[in-house]
Amino acid sequence: MDNNPLPHIIECADCEGSVKPKERLVSLLDQIEVHVEQLRKDAWRLEEERDTLLTTLDTLRNNEMLGKLEETDRDDVLRYAERLSMRCLTVDILVKIQRDQIQQEALHQVNGLIDSLIVGLRDDPTTTRLRCASFMNACSSHGYGHSDKNFESAILGCTLDDQKRVKKRLQGLLDYIDKMHTIQLL
Template identity: 60%
Template sequence: MDVDPMPGTSTGISTALVLQTLPKIDENDIMSTKSPKERFLELLDLLENHVEKLRKGASQLEEDRDALLSTLDSVRNADLMYELEENDRDDIHRYADRIMSRCLTVEVKVLTQRDQMQEEALFQVNHLIDGLVIALKSDPETAKAKCISYMNACSSNMVQGIMDKRFESALLGCTVDDQKKVKRRLQGLLHYFDKLKVQSLQ
């Protein structure tokens, strides 16, 4: 059963504190030595900091949601699942599906502002990564090696193997936010490659 937070609960207090801490201009402050423009700029600087904190928090929520969905998917496809009786397995799947459906009701989206060159760079990066997914079916070992070379381009500490210069060049043209998302996508692919290898050994 869902219970909405009552006034005075931690959620209500948190929201109230945020509202109280937002900066305001006191138009009746005749003692201020700052010009109206300076006071406006000071307020906007503070508001910009709040906006960046909001974006950072929303981005973290977005990551948490994706991590939850990935974990739920891993649970549903775990090898241990096939050791259960069919009825028990169906129960577990229904439970996991219900949680996943609940998780999907949460939508968090942080838009990234890009110029034309950054759009083109991101398109090129995504095109190269999509090529890995396609190559996975025909040559998983080569695809994994290529994925590692892409991952090395995202980090100052190389995992193993070589760095793909073409991928690095395209990645450097992307925004910082996009670079972080690309790195997370590659980490997810590497995890998937490792999972495939374990399954093939069984």
């Protein structure tokens, strides 16, 4: 079994005489492009997996059950969670997205709006959830509810790749808020 599967580029030996050199090269480049796109998708999936782990660890660190533990047990759990977070952060995955200056500024604005959600989460989870949902609605062409016009204007200035990632990030934040609410009800 091959432990290091590399993409296989298939050249047609019988086609050498019937296919022009440029067409053969373009065909090879097309095959490589498929592999490059798969590599990007795999890297994004791994990045999302790492972010999910970090979010879960953060949820555990902010869980009300910690308050019910004795101080030494709480410290042990927090140190363990911190150690796992630090290990998780040693995994650095980067897929660069090409952006022009306008797209870079739009992404910065979107990230600032999402950061404001996270800051407001502790003080007012209900309002934060509603605002997060309005951001999600701004990302969707279906318009299932109220959408935040400022967020919509900012997200439309981002690249398509950024729009997809922001939508996933917002969905993750909504899921986190819902989990937090569920844990608090227990």
